[in-house]
Amino acid sequence: MSVLSEMLRNLFSKPVTTRYPAERVPIPDGFRGRVGCADDRCIGCSKCSLVCPASAITMVDSPRMVEFKGRTLERKKRPSIALYQCIRCGLCERHCPADAIHLRNGQSINGSTLDEVVTCTL
Amino acid sequence: MIEPLTLDGVANAVAGVAGAVDKASTNRIRVRTTREGLRDVIRRVQWLLPCDRLVSISTVDTTESIELHYHLIGQHRTVVTVTVELPRDAPEIETVSDLLPSAALYERQIHDLFGVVFRGHPGLTRLILNDDWPRDEHPLRKDWKPVAGTFYGGAGRRGPG
């Protein structure tokens, strides 16, 4: 009768439910959430857009001078990431030579249109 | 525990009906044969070694021929792979679904994706692709490309019923 006893125990104890959205659900530090890119670090190498399995990253024109390994070089492009396409695999983060693109532990977006795009921000 | 199969053991079992026997990797022995000899080899492998279950039938389109790999395994836990090469223009072979019941499924799949015809198969019908997929196009062949302008089924048509 372990089923019955556990049922009655549950009936008189507090439910385990996290009352989201009134209560926050803990998101661990390493969670691969929304993608973001640091503009001052991106050297425009296009590596992220090459490794992206979902072709979520396209490179757009954005000339700028950036510091990379002690040198200053001129970059031509920066990534523009279609957020709804991102599959959160973390390959861009893993292969970025300048440590510019990151998956942060934020929640993903939802909405009626698909044109949400993340570009390099500080 | 029964000892793993040795290369010689397999070679002896299939002597006379099969071609080269070699070790493909650890725990795996490959037997090459022709399409005429396939059923004999499978039967011998199945009865003499014995390998009583089929792991899978793998297919490779090498652009020159279509290779079928019948992976069998027995209590000795050694995978015996029987390899057959079929010409690309007329890929036909006898079915083994009466010897190995589970082969029926894999043969249907290969028929659909590669266009290999298994003679004697109880029901070799369209399974994997959409019903209105063109009959003579086999998407896993190397040279297959979607024909521009051809509709391969999907949202445009209403389903049956």
Place this chain on the structure above:
Amino acid sequence: MTVSNRTFSGRLMTWARGKSPWVTIFNSGGCNACDIEIIACLMPRFDVERFGILSRGSPRHADILIVTGAVTRQQAPRLRRVWEQMPEPKYVIAVGACAAGGGVFQGLYHMVGSVDQVIPVDVFVAGCPPRPDEIINAVVTCLGLMAEDAVHGGRAWRTKATSEAVAEAIA
């Protein structure tokens, strides 16, 4: 079935719709990770029955169709049919990157593409798969849309013209 927001019965109906969204889940050919996460929403950890959400088997009973996965050629007509079977007012939530744009499967030979090429989608959720809390966020967004639709007396105010047009063109 549009209801006026001025009468008492209309307001009651709007309230009831917001409090009792029944869902039906349809896998249109994804990898079923999203399905598992949606079912995880119904489970004690998240328990969306708090919002009155029930998962119904029959699309005839459902208010919200939750679609997961990029649409395969085989599933596209069936997805369309399930959507047609639902009684008005009906809403569609497309879950995951595949449903939004094909995700990792875009361009494969047996795919149609995103869900909004087949049926009009009200809310997309990003993620592969989205966490259950992100799916709950999407349902909340959808309920907000319902309330706004009630104010506007229908969904015509939203610019769904493009996907509707596609859906009608292929129907």
Place this chain on the structure above:
Amino acid sequence: MTRIVVPIGPQHPALKEPVNFRVVTDGERIVDLELNLSYSHRGIEKAAEQRDFIRVLPLIERVCGICSHSHATVFSKGIEEIMGVEIPPRAQYIRTIIAELERMHSHMLWLGVAAHEVGFNTLFMWTWRDREAVLDTLEELSGNRVHYNMNEIGGVRLDLSPSQVEAALARMPVLEERIRAYVGMVEDEETMLTRFRGVGSLSREEALSFGAVGPTARASGVDYDVRKDDPYLVYDEIPWNVVTDTNGDVYGRTKVRIGEIAESLGIVRHCLENLPGGPIRAEAPKAAPPGEILSRYEAPRGEVAHFIRTNGTARVERVDIRTPTLANWTSVAHCLIGRPLADVPVIVAAIDPCLSCTSRITLVKSGGDLGKDAPPPNGPRGWSR
């Protein structure tokens, strides 16, 4: 009573994934059936030939959302073997930890779904509640609840920090207690037992000739587990046992799966406690030399076999994926004939169908005449060790 055809699926509450059975029933009894599993055929095998090793892993992972780590591991294991790359021990341990955590969550998921199929929603809720603990562990270790993406050719993507290991170990006692509770529940919940006992029986001979794999085969007394037969990762170094049962029915499969949750827990605990130091990845070349391999792996549902052929480039020439569910369908079709309609969901659920895996490939087979002409091989058929 006249014969009626009951179509089950592709959209059906018993099936969380698209599949279609056309069940021909005589009253409530099934006399014939046809399966059509192709609804999620996407063409992954073709796409895998066109993407390089970096980009193909997320694709292979998404063959199936439940056994994602299995597919990624079996693929990278095969490529590494062709390349001749030996991955560091720490990476092997981390892969094993994730693999066994995945097996735990998958089996718990299965237990809940099987209970749901027979209308026992309370157990469904409880197992999924406890499964969240496993998912939380996975999320902390890998960064995602479902698609871990831990593998890359040559090792793993992420290292485990000591605090993560500690947090994961801290969850283990609770799970151990829950597993004991499930054993009790399965033994003494009468209505569930009446639905599980004697349903979907598969004898040892049938399991062998229909090529059943995984818990389905092991519940019929076939000791077939790739982890023991063809050891990969660290399974030959750590203590664990193959769980088998002789019932052969859904009840037996339930017992095997619960036993495996306990075994997996032991493996995870052992690996976490004995995690070796060192690097987490070896330097792997970009391209693989020409070669071929049959890479086998014991996924939660049974044996996954990837036949990989490489051609000297950074892409595979061909990858042929054989999923466990596909291997099990023949036995399901056999089990269903003659059973009442009400048993369809539970028998189908008993193999833990992972249709997204399967539906890359499909079969339609009316189950009645399967395997009648198969000659019994004359060798030993014990499949015991």
Place this chain on the structure above:
Amino acid sequence: MTDPFLLIAYILLFPGFLFLFAYSMTFEFLDRRIVARMQNRVGPPFFQPFADLVKTLGKEVIDPRGVDRPIFDAAPVVALAAVMTSFLYVPIIGPSPLAFQGDLVLVLYLLTLPTLALMLLGWLSRNIYAAVGGIRAVTMLFIYEVPFFLALMMPTLMAGTWSISDIMAWQEEHLCLAILQPIAFIVALIGLQAKLERTPFDIPEAETEIVAGPWTELTGRRLALMHLANETSAVVGSALIAAVFLGGLAFPWTVESAILSATVGFLLFLAKTVAILLVLSIIRAATARVRLDQLNTIGWKYLTMAALAQVGIVLVMMASGVGI
């Protein structure tokens, strides 16, 4: 209560239809909440059944292709009307003013109608799941109805009357019938669970097998009315068992004031029906669905046999004068 206005108030407002409506909503909420808590989750809020009902009423009504529309529309109404009518004969605040000799039979008959309406809907739906569900509903009816009726007839044997109110009154002078006839009480509870098509007897609407059975094609107000009929059946069924087996409103000491007596009786009624609901909810949460052939075995081999044994025991008790 000869005043026609009072009678109309009794029928329409309290404790008639309006109360029945409100109480059935509360009843469903309690049921869902109790089950949710046993499953260790929060469960729906209080207004949930009402919101569900209002929302379903406002949904589009879809006619399946080729359906006989008038009958399809009428069946849920008939089901609901039958259950509501039967409620008038169950004592809630004192004996029912409409009570007559044999109203127990009428109530039992009226409670059967929703199942028949369900079967009709299943057949009319032109849907294979609905048809299979309809067949299952009727097959099940034949199985559980015999022990259920036998169990509920047992009190009439002992009390010597066929009126629910009179059986209740009889228990005021004697012991409560659940103690005198425990087997019949248990059989009646299980029979009620089967009548309400709740797990483990939700065979006709087995979600994982036949989608929603006869309910599959119902939309809009049809679905709402059938749901309401089902929910009210739960109230009427538990009230019936409370009256017949648990002594209904009877309480051991006498209260002087008529109003106070009615109030205490009413509270007792609430307490007893909720207690029965708790038992039904526990059964629902703790069991898996049985198969139709297994139900056949359970129904005929165990339940009917138990009910028949109870008949024998009651006859022996009456002959020897125990408990009377």
